[in-house]
Amino acid sequence: MSTELLTVTIDGVPVQVAKGTPMIEAAKMAGIIVPHYCYHPSLPSPAVCRMCLVQVEKMPKLVPACVTPVADGQVIHVHSPEAIKAREGVLEFLLINHPLDCPICDQAGECELQDFVFQGGRANSRYTEPKRYNPVEDFGPDILYVANRCILCTRCVRFMENVAEQPVLNVSERGDRAFIGIDESQRLDHPWAGNVVDLCPVGSLISKDFLHKARAWDLDGTASVCTGCTQGCNITIDTRDDIVVRLRPRPNLEVNRHFICDTGRADYRWMNRGDRAEAPLIREGATLRATGWDAAVARLSALVRDVTGPVVLLSGGRASCEALGWTARLLGEKQLTAAMQVPLGSEEPIGSIPDLALRAERSANLEGARMLGLAGDWDAAVRAAGAAGLVVVLDVHLSDADAVTVAGAQLLVQLTTVADPRLTNAELILPITSVVESQGVLVNRDRRAQRVLPARPAPGMARAAWWVAAEAWAASAPGREAPATASQAFQALEAFGGLSHTDLGFSGRTVGSSPAGVAR
Amino acid sequence: MGYPHPIHSSETPVLSTHFGVHEARTYAGWVARGGYEALRKALTMTPEQIVDEVKASGLRGRGGAGFPTGLKWSFMPKDDGKPHYLCCNADESEPGTFKDREILRWTPHALIEGCAIGALAIRAEVSYIYIRGEYTEPYHILQAAVDEAYAAGALGPNALGSGKRLEVFVHRGAGAYICGEETALMNSLEGRRGNPRIKPPFPAVSGLFGQPTTINNVETLAAVPHILNRGAAWYAGLCLGNPKSTGTKLISVCGHVQRPGTYEITMGLPMRELIYDACGGMLPGRTLKAVIPGGSSVPIMTPAEVDACVTDYEGIAAQGSLLGSGGMIVMDDSTDIVYQIMRLARFYAHESCAQCTNCREGTGWTTRILERIVRGEGKASDLDLLMDLAENMTGKTICVLSDSCATPVVSGIQKFRADFEAYLSGARAPALVGV
Numbered sequence: 031m032s033t034e035l036l037t038v039t040i041d042g043v044p045v046q047v048a049k050g051t052p053m054i055e056a057a058k059m060a061g062i063i064v065p066h067y068c069y070h071p072s073l074p075s076p077a078v079c080r081m082c083l084v085q086v087e088k089m090p091k092l093v094p095a096c097v098t099p100v101a102d103g104q105v106i107h108v109h110s111p112e113a114i115k116a117r118e119g120v121l122e123f124l125l126i127n128h129p130l131d132c133p134i135c136d137q138a139g140e141c142e143l144q145d146f147v148f149q150g151g152r153a154n155s156r157y158t159e160p161k162r163y164n165p166v167e168d169f170g171p172d173i174l175y176v177a178n179r180c181i182l183c184t185r186c187v188r189f190m191e192n193v194a195e196q197p198v199l200n201v202s203e204r205g206d207r208a209f210i211g212i213d214e215s216q217r218l219d220h221p222w223a224g225n226v227v228d229l230c231p232v233g234s235l236i237s238k239d240f241l242h243k244a245r246a247w248d249l250d251g252t253a254s255v256c257t258g259c260t261q262g263c264n265i266t267i268d269t270r271d272d273i274v275v276r277l278r279p280r281p282n283l284e285v286n287r288h289f290i291c292d293t294g295r296a297d298y299r300w301m302n303r304g305d306r307a308e309a310p311l312i313r314e315g316a317t318l319r320a321t322g323w324d325a326a327v328a329r330l331s332a333l334v335r336d337v338t339g340p341v342v343l344l345s346g347g348r349a350s351c352e353a354l355g356w357t358a359r360l361l362g363e364k365q366l367t368a369a370m371q372v373p374l375g376s377e378e379p380i381g382s383i384p385d386l387a388l389r390a391e392r393s394a395n396l397e398g399a400r401m402l403g404l405a406g407d408w409d410a411a412v413r414a415a416g417a418a419g420l421v422v423v424l425d426v427h428l429s430d431a432d433a434v435t436v437a438g439a440q441l442l443v444q445l446t447t448v449a450d451p452r453l454t455n456a457e458l459i460l461p462i463t464s465v466v467e468s469q470g471v472l473v474n475r476d477r478r479a480q481r482v483l484p485a486r487p488a489p490g491m492a493r494a495a496w497w498v499a500a501e502a503w504a505a506s507a508p509g510r511e512a513p514a515t516a517s518q519a520f521q522a523l524e525a526f527g528g529l530s531h532t533d534l535g536f537s538g539r540t541v542g543s544s545p546a547g548v549a550r
Numbered sequence: 551m552g553y554p555h556p557i558h559s560s561e562t563p564v565l566s567t568h569f570g571v572h573e574a575r576t577y578a579g580w581v582a583r584g585g586y587e588a589l590r591k592a593l594t595m596t597p598e599q600i601v602d603e604v605k606a607s608g609l610r611g612r613g614g615a616g617f618p619t620g621l622k623w624s625f626m627p628k629d630d631g632k633p634h635y636l637c638c639n640a641d642e643s644e645p646g647t648f649k650d651r652e653i654l655r656w657t658p659h660a661l662i663e664g665c666a667i668g669a670l671a672i673r674a675e676v677s678y679i680y681i682r683g684e685y686t687e688p689y690h691i692l693q694a695a696v697d698e699a700y701a702a703g704a705l706g707p708n709a710l711g712s713g714k715r716l717e718v719f720v721h722r723g724a725g726a727y728i729c730g731e732e733t734a735l736m737n738s739l740e741g742r743r744g745n746p747r748i749k750p751p752f753p754a755v756s757g758l759f760g761q762p763t764t765i766n767n768v769e770t771l772a773a774v775p776h777i778l779n780r781g782a783a784w785y786a787g788l789c790l791g792n793p794k795s796t797g798t799k800l801i802s803v804c805g806h807v808q809r810p811g812t813y814e815i816t817m818g819l820p821m822r823e824l825i826y827d828a829c830g831g832m833l834p835g836r837t838l839k840a841v842i843p844g845g846s847s848v849p850i851m852t853p854a855e856v857d858a859c860v861t862d863y864e865g866i867a868a869q870g871s872l873l874g875s876g877g878m879i880v881m882d883d884s885t886d887i888v889y890q891i892m893r894l895a896r897f898y899a900h901e902s903c904a905q906c907t908n909c910r911e912g913t914g915w916t917t918r919i920l921e922r923i924v925r926g927e928g929k930a931s932d933l934d935l936l937m938d939l940a941e942n943m944t945g946k947t948i949c950v951l952s953d954s955c956a957t958p959v960v961s962g963i964q965k966f967r968a969d970f971e972a973y974l975s976g977a978r979a980p981a982l983v984g985v
Contacts, residue, residue: 077748078905080946091945097748119942123911156935159918182904201743201904204726206914208904 262474308490339419647877844874
């Protein structure tokens with residue numbers, strides 16, 4: 031797209047757009063959504079649903095807004111009587127073979143067919159003939175195809191062909207007998223195949239995992255970031271009554287466009303764990319006793335002040351920059367060895383989109399830890415833990431072998447979401463919030479700092495790790511003041527140049543220079 | 551008697567001169583009849599000269615749209631460094647149309663020569679003839695002729711010793727009507743599902759394999775050698791009064807006439823003369839009820855319109871229909887118009903490629919309403935509904951298959967409303983609706 035700007039008027043609103051912009055995107059800039067089904071900004075446009083037909087002055091026929099680039103001076107009417115009648119006609123056609131089983135359809139409430147029919151459809155159907163019927167098909171590990179609901183927009187076919195580059199889906203048959211077919215010898219099991227469920231504008235491609243789990247209107251959505259790997263895909267966490275029931279991609283053209291991988295999509299059950307640490311536990315002789323935060327923070331502060339010998343910080347991949355930075359600040363006056371656990375998996379690229387893959391490093395904030403200088407060699411850090419004066423374990427699930435080593439530490443503090451029963455010698459077990467219960471920042475592999483927001487309340491007395499560390503840090507010397515908010519906690523970290531959460535917005539911001547240019 | 555009918559005095563044989571002559575199918579037989587002289591001549595001409603000659607002849611596309619052929623060729627880019635392609639549309643699937651079949655069966659070399667000349671005109675080396683899958687006999691005859699032309703050196707890397715490369719490939723369709731739509735044809739040729747493409751880009755910019763492409767009908771290309779041999783002025787003179795429609799047109803007449811068949815007429819012949827003289831008129835005791843003049847996609851004509859009609863592009867348009875492909879369906883008073891329209895709608899519902907919503911759902915819905923009417927279960931509101939559906943199906947889709955389904959419904963209801971109302975009121979007994 032060139033930088034040349036054209037001026038067009040859409041429903042009376044003048045807008046300036048770059049030459050080559052399709053009308054449908056120009057209309058968005060004018061604040062007007064042209065109803066559409068087949069069009070999707072991350073897919074090629076086939077102009078087949080015929081919903082986005084708009085009237086353009088001096089053009090004889092209605093034109094599809096999704097594939098028609100604007101021309102300078104054009105006057106476009108999205109809501110002229112002719113365009114409205116055409117849309118009403120398409121909606122009526124789409125509904126004649128649609129089952130209207132909204133009461134048992136997972137898509138209800140977030141269905142584009144419902145939405146546009148509600149906006150501009152006929153109040154009742156003139157169709158009195160029999161409807162087409164096709165059985166439900168099992169397409170893949172997590173995907174069902176409900177053919178009767180299908181409006182043949184072909185987004186799924188194009189996703190598999192043009193984005194995933196594994197063309198297993200097709201349009202089979204012709205006329206109104208047509209349906210989405212699948213290569214008989216294959217399954218819809220590409221590592222990113224789950225995106226067809228989100229792309230489907232109706233309830234035709236549905237997730238088995240989410241099947242009949244919740245109604246869309248009962249869900250609360252929260253902007254967050256996937257913690258499955260270093261890619262940092264933007265997601266929406268859907269909760270129902272504070273239980274996470276679904277993760278969905280949240281569009282971010284710089285990171286994940288409109289997609290997330292199936293591994294990330296399925297990675298939510300840990301968020302609902304029932305065995306969470308809920309109260310600070312403080313050692314009294316042979317036992318651990320529940321206590322309040324004042325006592326716990328005072329004990330932590332004293333422990334750190336009095337420690338002799340090296341200190342080791344072992345963190346899990348989901349620890350936020352605030353948690354890491356403030357824990358390090360608390361321990362920073364000591365000789366600190368810090369490492370972040372990085373589980374490894376296979377790299378699973380999406381296909382045609384460069385720089386988008388499920389990454390081998392399955393650690394969401396690895397780059398953040400690196401920028402803070404807290405990503406040393408893991409094995410060396412674990413070995414050091416055996417001989418350290420103090421070991422702080424920050425929300426990490428250790429391997430059995432590592433747990434044996436760490437359990438041998440002289441003095442152990444768990445800052446954790448789930449108390450590790452193998453580390454029974456802990457002096458303190460401090461319940462912290464997970465990334466879905468607190469605000470924080472994670473930095474992806476491209477040094478994009480991205481915010482997570484709380485999607486559910488903290489269990490019991492759990493507090494954000496940065497708060498615990500900062501309070502202990504403030505208590506350990508006079509004149510120190512702990513940050514009051516996560517944003518202040520982030521702003522205080524020199525590694526990120528004083529940016530606040532507001533500066534990062536909801537699509538993140540690249541921080542620091544290239545990874546290679548940062549001294550550790 | 552060779553060809554199904556002897557040449558009638560109302561006919562003007564140009565393309566059909568050698569129909570029925572087996573020898574004309576062979577390379578030697580074709581050359582003996584003046585064949586490949588036009589190609590020899592074209593090889594000495596520049597592309598512009600060929601295009602100008604065809605422009606001057608007034609030749610218009612014989613596939614249905616009637617676009618001036620020379621003008622179409624002139625849209626092809628010059629010196630763009632890309633390979634160009636010529637596609638010959640021999641898919642001839644329009645119900646009622648079988649005029650290209652006769653060219654393919656009897657004078658395949660006329661088409662091959664036309665392709666070669668067309669290719670020269672658009673700076674292409676390769677022509678593809680996309681032939682209807684059901685045309686088994688014509689395919690074998692055409693393929694044999696292509697093989698012969700290669701063997702004789704008329705085609706190949708050194709066509710007729712000119713040093714120029716001219717290739718012709720024959721590709722068989724697989725039976726889909728939609729593959730006769732030019733962009734669907736290209737998709738099908740490329741090995742894809744035969745779905746029409748969005749225009750723009752037009753084929754002259756991005757057609758077959760994404761390269762500049764021109765697509766012409768069989769009859770159009772077969773006329774080109776005659777124009778080069780006998781001159782544009784001669785061809786332009788083949789016209790009975792309307793200089794916008796020149797030359798001859800093959801009309802395949804089927805239905806309720808005494809002598810159905812493919813007739814070659816000079817543009818402008820009164821339609822009555824074609825039906826009543828050349829074709830022998832109605833069967834004994836029958837009168838004319840309706841004519842679909844240009845393949846099933848064009849509006850139906852009443853006897854009064856037929857009487858007033860001259861058979862050329864503008865003449866038929868003046869009577870509210872279209873010359874189309876020249877596939878004429880004649881129906882006498884024994885015809886159940888409503889049933890026939892239902893059959894046409896069912897055809898389009900079957901052949902819709904399923905891309906566009908309006909077409910996919912509209913053709914099926916229209917068909918089911920018409921079936922219900924014919925079963926005797928029609929409602930008074932059905933005709934208004936059919937008309938409104940037709941409006942929603944017209945001018946709103948990628949190709950015109952949807953419009954083509956709406957056309958006979960709209961013209962049928964407008965011109966033969968009484969026939970529909972007879973079903974709705976119960977005055978006419980329900981018909982058996984076959985599957």
